[in-house]
Amino acid sequence: MAAGQGSAAGMPPGGARNGPERSGPQRSGPDRPAHDVEPALLAAEARCLRAGVQLTPLRRQVLELVLEAEQPLGAYALLDRLKAQRPGAAPPTVYRALDFLLEQGLIHKVERLNAFIGCVEAGHAHQEGHGHDHAHQFLICRQCGLTVELSDHAVAHALDDAARRAGFRIGNATVEVEGLCAACAAAQAAGAHGQEGSAASGR
Ligand SMILES: [Zn+2]
Ligand SMILES: [Zn+2]
Numbered sequence: 001m002a003a004g005q006g007s008a009a010g011m012p013p014g015g016a017r018n019g020p021e022r023s024g025p026q027r028s029g030p031d032r033p034a035h036d037v038e039p040a041l042l043a044a045e046a047r048c049l050r051a052g053v054q055l056t057p058l059r060r061q062v063l064e065l066v067l068e069a070e071q072p073l074g075a076y077a078l079l080d081r082l083k084a085q086r087p088g089a090a091p092p093t094v095y096r097a098l099d100f101l102l103e104q105g106l107i108h109k110v111e112r113l114n115a116f117i118g119c120v121e122a123g124h125a126h127q128e129g130h131g132h133d134h135a136h137q138f139l140i141c142r143q144c145g146l147t148v149e150l151s152d153h154a155v156a157h158a159l160d161d162a163a164r165r166a167g168f169r170i171g172n173a174t175v176e177v178e179g180l181c182a183a184c185a186a187a188q189a190a191g192a193h194g195q196e197g198s199a200a201s202g203r
Contacts, residue, residue, distance in 0.1 A: 037067040040118065044106050051104065061085060062097040063118070066107050072115035072147050110138055110147055112176045120149040135159070136174045141181035143188075148181075 044063055048055040055063070065081050066073060073081075075094055082089045098116060101107040107116050117138075135156030139148045156173065163170045180188060 035068075037064055037118075040067050044104075047106070048104060053100075053104065058086075058093065059097045059100050062094060063101055063106055066101070066116050067118040069117075071145055072110045072113050072117040074113075074115045078116070108136055108138075108149065108174070110140065110176060111174070112138075112140055112178065113145070113147065117147055117149065121151055138174070138176045139181075140176060140178050141184055142178050143180055143184035146181045146183075 041060060041064060045055050045060070062078060062082065065078055075091065075098065078098070079089060079091060079094045082094060086093075098107070101116075102109060105119060107118050109116055135151070135153070137150040137152060137155055139150065141147070155175070159173055159175070160170055
């Protein structure tokens, strides 16, 4: 007898893993036009409205800068960009706005880079119900700095289970994984292959 509907206990809540399309926005090259961040901004506005907090013009502007960036941005890089629109902006202005956006789960801080990145779920409708306390996993390329946020509930649950077995209750988990992105791994493999080739021919 084949197992029926009831056997899906091990499946992540959404039924499917997050596909690679989730990492799309961070991957658009500098030669392409900036990706459209307006839907994410509108979603952020709606979220703040529901939470009863204010996405002020300044906070919205900082969020827009974070979302528009190809890579995680440090606070001072953000300040520089903000100054183009608000010449009087000072570090506390940016830090206060960033604190708000972090609190609302609209952006994350990548500790390893000391930089900020828009939440991959911020512009998606199915964040509803998960709130902003979804688990975060970041893949960070040590070569080019490409940072991709995964939001894989299977990883989060595995970590939670392992922690519980150790008698630990996780409050907040951010996983930062350093390595090589696909492009840099391919470039390195090609380089290594070339070296092998020349070494072999030198014999
Ligand atoms: Zn996120
Ligand atoms: Zn890379």
